Amino acid sequence: xxxxxxxxxxxxxxxxxxxxxxxxxxxxxxxxxxxxxxxxxxxxxxxxxxxxxxxxxxxxxxxxxxxxxxxxxxxxxxxxxxx
Numbered sequence: 001x002x003x004x005x006x007x008x009x010x011x012x013x014x015x016x017x018x019x020x021x022x023x024x025x026x027x028x029x030x031x032x033x034x035x036x037x038x039x040x041x042x043x044x045x046x047x048x049x050x051x052x053x054x055x056x057x058x059x060x061x062x063x064x065x066x067x068x069x070x071x072x073x074x075x076x077x078x079x080x081x082x083x
Contacts, residue, residue: 016081023077030070034063 041059045052 019077019080023074026070026073026077030066033066037062037066 037059041055044055048055
């Protein structure tokens with residue numbers, strides 16, 4: 001990721017630099033989203049321990065969906081850089 005950003009800053013177009021920054025923002029946003037899901041799930045399990053199985057499975061599905069969208073965004077940004 002850093003090499004892509006450095007290559008974009010070294011003489012490539014502004015679009016490629018924007019794509020590298022976009023990929024970084026997608027990764028940061030996904031990390032924040034998954035962190036918030038984890039924190040909320042832990043709080044919910046602390047309030048209702050008997051529902052921990054349902055809460056855990058919903059947390060995993062939600063985290064997987066967020067990770068999939070973030071992966072898609074990073075791939076789109078990388079394709080913009082190299083095309």
